[in-house]
Amino acid sequence: AQSVTQPDIHITVSEGASLELRCNYSYGATPYLFWYVQSPGQGLQLLLKYFSGDTLVQGIKGFEAEFKRSQSSFNLRKPSVHWSDAAEYFCALVPTDSWGKFQFGAGTQVVVTP
Amino acid sequence: EPEVTQTPSHQVTQMGQEVILRCVPISNHLYFYWYRQILGQKVEFLVSFYNNEISEKSEIFDDQFSVERPDGSNFTLKIRSTKLEDSAMYFCASTFDRTAAQYFGPGTRLLVL
Numbered sequence: 001a002q003s004v005t006q007p008d009i010h011i012t013v014s015e016g017a018s019l020e021l022r023c024n025y026s027y028g029a030t031p032y033l034f035w036y037v038q039s040p041g042q043g044l045q046l047l048l049k050y051f052s053g054d055t056l057v058q059g060i061k062g063f064e065a066e067f068k069r070s071q072s073s074f075n076l077r078k079p080s081v082h083w084s085d086a087a088e089y090f091c092a093l094v095p096t097d098s099w100g101k102f103q104f105g106a107g108t109q110v111v112v113t114p
Numbered sequence: 115e116p117e118v119t120q121t122p123s124h125q126v127t128q129m130g131q132e133v134i135l136r137c138v139p140i141s142n143h144l145y146f147y148w149y150r151q152i153l154g155q156k157v158e159f160l161v162s163f164y165n166n167e168i169s170e171k172s173e174i175f176d177d178q179f180s181v182e183r184p185d186g187s188n189f190t191l192k193i194r195s196t197k198l199e200d201s202a203m204y205f206c207a208s209t210f211d212r213t214a215a216q217y218f219g220p221g222t223r224l225l226v227l
Binding site for chain 2: 034044045101
């Protein structure tokens with residue numbers, strides 16, 4: 001069975017510092033991978049996705065993620081964090097043979113300090 | 115930019131009552147989904163719907179749950195007899211391709227008393 005692990009439940013980062021959120025997955029092949037962000041009281045907003053091809057994908061709000069097959073990872077990065085990036089971040093995968101059944105990680109809560 | 119909408123934003127109900135959560139997916143999308151997020155827990159898949167039938171469902175989606183697309187725009191989730199443990203945020207999502215990114219609505223927060 002497939003699964004998604006986000007090892008960090010909570011991360012605190014200073015405004016202007018870099019951010020990296022970890023995501024590891026378990027799946028027999030290369031799944032489709034996504035990062036979503038959820039601000040308090042809001043729904044899930046897509047940041048970026050990886051289907052195939054270039055392993056470094058660019059997303060919205062200055063985020064990027066790198067797919068590493070050898071490590072079964074899809075880590076999210078941002079070079080310089082803004083206070084508005086405080087939110088919860090979810091990594092998700094869709095098995096390539098499914099009907100779009102997303103498997104979400106448990107999420108990483110990001111707190112941005114001045 | 116088109117978006118998925120959900121109503122109501124909040125619903126409070128008594129245990130044993132029926133609730134219907136409504137969603138309006140993005141108009142050209144073909145695949146529809148319901149997820150739920152119990153407070154403090156991860157987002158969980160409930161059901162996917164395509165071509166007017168359920169294509170996949172999770173263990174959570176038991177006989178108390180049903181989905182329907184009653185017309186060309188709405189997509190509903192019905193819980194026949196709510197339980198305390200049904201209290202959660204329910205998200206609707208849609209996409210035009212089952213392998214593509216899903217677009218999520220803002221959610222309905224359901225509280226069962």
